[in-house]
Amino acid sequence: MLLKIQNTNKFLSGNIKITGSKSETNRLLLLQALLKGLTIENLSNSDDGTLMQKALESHSETIDIHHAGTAMRFLTAYFSIQKDRKTILTGSKRMQERPIGILVDALRSLGAQIEYLKNEGYPPLSIQGTTLTKSEVTLNANVSSQYISALMLIGATLPNGLTILLEGKITSVPYINMTLQLLHQVGIAATFQGQSIKIEPAQLKDVKKNITVESDWSSASYYYSLVALMHRYKEEQPTQITISSYKQDSLQGDAVLAEIYTQLGVVSRFEKNKLILEVDRSKELPELLELDLSNSPDIAQTIAVSCLGLGVGCTLTGLHTLKIKETDRLEALHTEITKLGGTIEVTDKSLHLAKMTTPLLQNCTIATYHDHRMAMAFAPLGICVPICIEDAGVVSKSYPYFWEDLKTLGFTQEIIG
Structure with missing residues (x-):
């Protein structure tokens, strides 16, 4: 048009x-999928928010998130911890040109089973959900904050929690802090000090919490x-x-x-x-x-x-x-x-x-x-x-x-x- x-x-x-922040919405939707009893008001009415919500509710093997970049990063982490579930995560032609290798490498180092279906380092991905056994990962600090946030959001589900060590100058600090504060709001203990982010393990139970998205x-x-x-x-x-x-x-x-x-x-x-x-x-x-x-x-x-x-x-x-x-x-x-x-x-x-x-x-x-x-x-x-x-x-x-x-x-x- x-x-x-x-x-x-x-x-x-x-x-x-x-309507609500797309960034806050997608973080909270993932936490809602992990935590029973979390309700969210003023969700974003964006395509990205809608696609994220549908993907989390879907039981299909193939999940297509179209142009939704945040959803691609967050869902890669999410489906990697869905034990015994296989997921094909794909997107639009442009999405298949957007790199995701840094996140995949980080998840693999923690024990994730993720394979590339076309080009190395890019979607679509084949993800076999499993238990991530390691508890520490190192990333360059200047990567997209969405990679870091994706790891933070699933950190509490790991048996020993997760420590993320950042090397170099950290960029997009506000987005990391946003994820940190949302974890705090749902009762997950987490800290961000210097070059280290630490997410404590948590029993993901019924939180009976209502959050309104700004x-x-x-x-x-x-x-x-x-x-x-x-x-x-x-x-x-x-x-x-x-x-x-x-x-x-x-x-x-x-x-x-x-x-x-x-x-x-x-x-x-x-x-x-x-x-x-x-x-x-x-x-x-x-x-x-x-x-x-x-x-x-x-x-x-x-x-x-x-x-x-x-x-x-x-x-x-x-x-x-x-x-x-x-x-x-x-x-x-x-x-x-x-x-x-x-x-x-x-x-x-x-x-x-x-x-x-x-x-x-x-x-x-x-x-x-x-x-x-x-x-x-x-x-x-x-x-x-x-x-x-x-x-x-x-x-x-x-x-x-x-x-x-x-x-x-x-x-x-x-x-x-």
Whole structure:
């Protein structure tokens, strides 16, 4: 579906309800499968969350998780401990191009029985569930936090628990801490000190616990971008977007948005469980925004596009994990920003966007590369120019009602072709 969008209003006002964090949802769903009596409220309505839930409830031998990368990592660990059960874990063509060898090697070192069915180091996998007898594993610290979290989530089921030793500089610390805090919430003893994570063994019994998932901060990023782009209008028109449900002491690394976007003229206020975003037009925008996003790489696309629309240069580093997402997000950003008239350079772990001094090109068609975040990151530019989003339905991976919510803020939408 090719969708043409635009918003010519000089103000934004609305209330948006965003469902639970995809990251928290998938961690809690796996814990729910291991612990009787755990109930979860405000689950993510994303494709990834739905696929994770269906996979955990399925009794089929073959489990297809399509594009759901988090589910692939978490379920590889989960099915490896399902004694006497054989599982074929597969996914989309792109999923079969995303490496998983680091996690498989770690699980094998603990005693897991996992084989590759096509290419070494990549899905699909044949997993014969068994009891993992070892209790210590070593990983490079700069790998995807999903590998580390996958091991943490099953650690308590091992006879002697699990110690994960991390070598080198640790990246994506907030996601490790999120997993740690969720383990604590369900009564599993775990520590993360220095380069070592230790999960104590536990009798996984009826926990009689209810947990409400906080709304997704990654999805909130697009509203931060929208409000920031209203800085272009110097008229004192009211701009206020209220989104729920959020809290200041969030477990999600992407909550750093509130701090980052103050530099781009967005004021964040918390009232009970609501997050209120307003534009500060008196804020002088920087010539160059420099950020290390190694702890929150999923918001890099949104920030780069915000800067493009505001005419602010940016240098974003710590982006090495973006190469192996739904697409190579760095190369995708390079291609699509160039279409709009921007000047951008990327490496395998960073991007540099030059300050935009000319108007954005109008009616450009943005390719999404089967990547939900490409579609949603570029959508706010509809405030600046009419823009077309290719394969707009891809947003269902994390935020199915994104386009409907944009309509409530005054975006006109036209399906082309």
